[in-house]
Amino acid sequence: GAVVSQHPSWVICKSGTSVKIECRSLDFQATTMFWYRQFPKQSLMLMATSNEGSKATYEQGVEKDKFLINHASLTLSTLTVTSAHPEDSSFYICSAGLAGINGYTFGSGTRLTVV
């Protein structure tokens, strides 16, 4: 079945540095990828939708200059948290799928801790 690989699974970084998270579809081509953020014991908050070859669509309240999303190929999307601060610490999850298909496959998530 469809597999989405997310890397790294966890990362600790210093305040002010940038962190890149990768999301890969391993056995299918993903025209659409989604990035979510999950706070402890809370639901998933959709941050942005990225479509291959075009700019990402950010949800209201999400800073596009802080959370840079690149979806340059049908198998890879990246989320870069720029100038990270402790309040950016969270669990980030990507999902991928083909446009028009009902379900999406989720990555295993990345635990980001900014110290």
Place this chain on the structure above:
Amino acid sequence: GNSVTQMEGPVTLSEEAFLTINCTYTATGYPSLFWYVQYPGEGLQLLLKATKADDKGSNKGFEATYRKETTSFHLEKGSVQVSDSAVYFCALRGGGATNKLIFGTGTLLAVQP
């Protein structure tokens, strides 16, 4: 806009007990409905789905029926196991061109031996 309302947890059950996690939705058009499960420290896994009214999704002993008249998609399992302990998310994908998944707040299920 579209939204999902899910019963709050945690839900604590003994092994072999019957499980119900309520989920209701608000949506325009004809959404598809999903249940996802998240085990500790992991991403989400699709548990089951239903794409039209009266459809029943089922997997691993879990079931949910798409009830348009009550705008509900309650998750049930006849006999839970300790290994079912996880967070369960109800979600919908809007009809038409919308392809975003909207999630409920999640329900933590803890099954005790």
